[in-house]
Amino acid sequence: YAIVTQTPYGNTFTKDIVLELLEKEGVGKGAYTDYVSVSFTALEQIGNAFGSLSKEVQDCMVRLDFELQFLLQYLELTYGKENFLLVVSSTYGVETPYKSATATKNHGGVFKQVEALYILQKYLETTYGSGNWIEHSFGRQIYLNRDLIAQYNLSLPNIQDEAALFLLQLAGVSSVLTAHAMNSGVFFDETKQRIAHAYNQQRSGDIYYELLPGWTEQSTDKVAQHISSFSEITHVPLLWYGWKTKAQRIHTPIATTDIIPTLTEILAIQRPQKAYGTYIQGIFE
Known part of the structure; x- marks a missing residue:
């Protein structure tokens, strides 16, 4: 069915x-x-x-x-x-689809999540050593391998910050929030407030990223157009x-x-x- x-x-x-x-x-x-x-x-x-x-x-x-x-x-x-x-x-x-955005000369594109996670994984390997640093992803949340981080005796907040700064360099990414920032920070930006309200200490990921307006996300064979906090x-x-x-x-x-x-x-x-x-x-x- x-x-x-x-x-x-x-x-x-x-x-x-x-x-x-x-x-x-x-x-x-x-x-x-x-x-x-x-x-x-x-x-x-x-x-x-x-x-x-x-x-x-x-x-x-x-x-x-x-x-x-x-x-x-x-x-x-x-x-x-x-x-x-x-x-x-x-x-x-629903966000304005990518083809419609480009037709009206608005900036837009398709953010390929699988490729982004692969690049981030390679960056973390180069920086901290071999291992599967990304354990899982769901929506726009990235879950880091906390057991591996503990094994290398590394600081979880520091790695979250490093990964966030790296993701910000990718085309289409507008902002990145880390779990420790949402645990301790106070946000006055309306978009970040929505993200922080949805954060759960027990279930949410280590990193949450947001895309620029006009960008859609491709995960495997689907292009999702609704995972966003914009108006x-x-x-x-x-x-x-x-x-x-x-x-x-x-x-x-x-x-x-x-x-x-x-x-x-x-x-x-x-x-x-x-x-x-x-x-x-x-x-x-």
């Missing part, structure tokens, strides 16, 4: 499962408020496979619009508009519909991290410990 995830029918199956869940589990029929979270992921898979401006993505968008329409009609007919609250958003936006990526839709909402546009800056604090406020429950953000003013009557 893996191929289904790269077709619009992946979203159709997701919608059908949601409707079955609502019906068979009696969601919204009890004395307490029920919470249901749904993620339509086919669009992301299709975008990664064919590109954000492809006909396949356009087709998926049109079909997804119909899926959301069907789901909304079901909610209104089953529960009534005043008895449910629907929040629609996106995990991220093109973080600017996403946020729609509220149903219970006590009023038709309006809010022009003040709102973050997706404000969704959970707002929901916990109207439900009069404690927000999750790691949730940050503020209550969104003015969306309810």
Whole structure:
């Protein structure tokens, strides 16, 4: 069934499962408020496979619009508009693709992660000695081999800094943050603040790099266009519909991290410990 995830029918199956869940589990029929979270992921898979401006993505968008329409009609007919609250958003936006950026004379390019990691590995070997200095990479995070660093009796922060300075020399790299900097530093730059907020001491990598605007990243056979902290990526839709909402546009800056604090406020429950953000003013009557 893996191929289904790269077709619009992946979203159709997701919608059908949601409707079955609502019906068979009696969601919204009890004395307490029920919470249901749904993620339509086919669009992301299709975008990664064919590109954000492809006909396949356009087709998926049109079909997804119909899926959301069907789901909304079901909610209104089953529960009534005043008895449910629907929040629609996106995990991220999409950067301007490389070909589009060059066509409009903006600087851009493709950052080949595999080649960059190979060059960094050779640099660390030349500087510190033989060994597999890079243990793993995920997204734009690089995990260094800490056992090897300890074996050579080297300073982890120093090697993180050396690797960061080297990566900054590569074409397309705009900034590099190290784990020890995120542990001890205070950032006033909005982009770096977003990166630091996502950092986890137990799971995040030793190094995180950011690309320049207009640059996309090629990892193995895919060109990802959504791993970024720039405004093109973080600017996403946020729609509220149903219970006590009023038709309006809010022009003040709102973050997706404000969704959970707002929901916990109207439900009069404690927000999750790691949730940050503020209550969104003015969306309810």
